[in-house]
Amino acid sequence: MSVAPILLIGGAGFVGQQTAKHLQAQNPGIPMIIGGRDLAKAQKVAANFDNTESIKIDIEAADLGLGKREISAVAIFFKDDALAGLRFAQIRGIPHISISSGASEIAPEVAAFMHNPGASAVVLGAEWLVGAVTIPALEMAKKIASINTIKIGALLDEKDSGGPAAEIDMHRLGETLPAALTRKNGAFYWRVGENTKSTFRAIDGTLHEAVALSPYDVMGLATATNAANIAFDLAVGVTSSRRQGKQMSTEIIIEIAGKDKDGTPLQLHQAVFHPDGQMPLTALGVAMTLERLLGLDGKTPTPSGLYFPFQLLGSESYFARLDAIGGRVLTLDPDARRQAENPFA
Template identity: 55%
Template sequence: MEDKTMSINPILLVGGSGIVGQHTARYLRDAHPDLPLLIGGRDLDKAQRVAGDIGNAEGIAMDLSAKDLGIGDRPVSAVAVLFTDQQVAGLRFAQDRGVPYVNISPGIIELGPEVAAYIHRPDASAAVLGTEWLVGATSVPAMAAATAFGDVEDIRIGALLDEEDAFGPAAEADLERQTQVMAAALERREGSFAWRTGEATTSRFRSVDGTEMEASALSPNDLLGLSMATGAPNVRFDLAIGVSSSRRRGEPLSAEILIELAGTDPEGSPLAMRFAVVHPGGQMPLTGSGVAMVLESLTGLGGQAPTRPGLYFPYQLLDAGTYFARLRDIGGSIVDLQPEGKINKTVSMEHLVADVRSAA
């Protein structure tokens, strides 16, 4: 089989010298040692240092006000934007070059500029609206869990970020914007999309160790994708920032995503699942791995054909079996939890993941 990394043009990571960018670059490097990378940043010295650490990479200064982003005529195979690009410069550059694109920053109410850019040039390139929570760490497991159901009626997501987790400046700005500036959060309620405002934006959920966490409503793209893909009439997403379960045990911090589904099995009997996606390294390894896997799918590095022009969410490009295998390889895990309330039947997510992984 031809080694695609020997002939592929460099992947451009805009914001590649930041924390998410460095994780993304390292996962790409581990999986594809010969893949060339362009590490783009506002600080050229930092970008060059990161590129030197990664190997087979070049650090470059980015200029989002320039049509060529400051890289001239050099070819690229894909573009990933890892911070807020209010000018939509990255997508327009990708469309001009006819290469695929992913951005992980804009919230639901900020999707308009990228969607408009896509609508005007739908055949130019594949564009991924990447602001799912930790880029696939919520949507892929939830979609896999939904396959055990005949009908999914309720999906509740509770994301727990440890207050000591590492936030780069871009990630911190994104989180502040989406939790403080955006006063309302979207949910699906009895089949209709509605905005949670005021007291409705506050809630609680139980972490992996059972501790009740105070949370606030959030509306990443997972909410849209899970609603449309599963047909569940009730979907909500809440975020808590506090002490993770592992740190309460005296261990290093972790990222936790609590996922609960309820509905009926294929025979019509009540069914519920509750489980957690956990990573001991916090949020950034999961995010970086998700971006790396999306880029692999976009460019065909995973062995499949490159993604055709279109508008996508990340979960549409991420094979569940491959995702779960990579999650295990980077130190993440799936933890089965007891659903809340009186439930007659449950399904083990750990067993389901093992089956999906073995079939991949």
């Protein structure tokens, strides 16, 4: 399938480079443009990929400095406070994905879509690692007839910086936005102060102190499952793999509790793991979303609409690609795991 170049704004960063790698591994020779504020850096990165160019992005220009150059889709890897990339995508009628906003920052992008809903597909991509929580969690949820509680514990290794853009995002979301969206007894509320503190156990059972966070997973999982209680907590420390003397990794603990079709209480515990940290998973989610938006997966391109990544990505294809890049979904034994502090108490 022939497409115009995909524009990766901030594509010279760690996640942008990984996304370009995933895209061309799955779609050899697909045209791309690495856009950035530092042209020399963008040029250096573009030289590593086939059929790939570079450009200095002008956020203040309506055309982003591209002139009339044809583009098929836009992905942006840093917080675009001016919505320049989204505005450009809507003017051109092409799909757009951003990955850096928290739940309390959702309004500008939603408002832009509402103002012009027929312009293009807009993906609110700031689920944790772009689908690495929601897709496995929703697959787990199929095994439970009535879901009461979903608890997510994301563990980042303290050595896994994720690059400058990711550090800026984490600082902004963790320091300047201290309240965290949570669902308790069927209602949404904001955890603040001491109520943002929690703990969860890593894959190896080690207890980690955590703080509440507001990625889009809480909203997405709530609407998809109607679970009465949903919380997302983040810990930064030593991951299970590094504690065993191996390299740092990233891990996500997903716990779902409810009842089976006979009314019997049921608990499921799984972990999503990648041995190289957070970036490969984030980049995989962005790449697969772009492929789905453009129909590079052999299906019809995604029509105009407002989407979360999990609404676009099929679990079977996601798990196959996750396995191909070294990621794993591990089943944990709930009977062997001691209870951590309850964020709903």
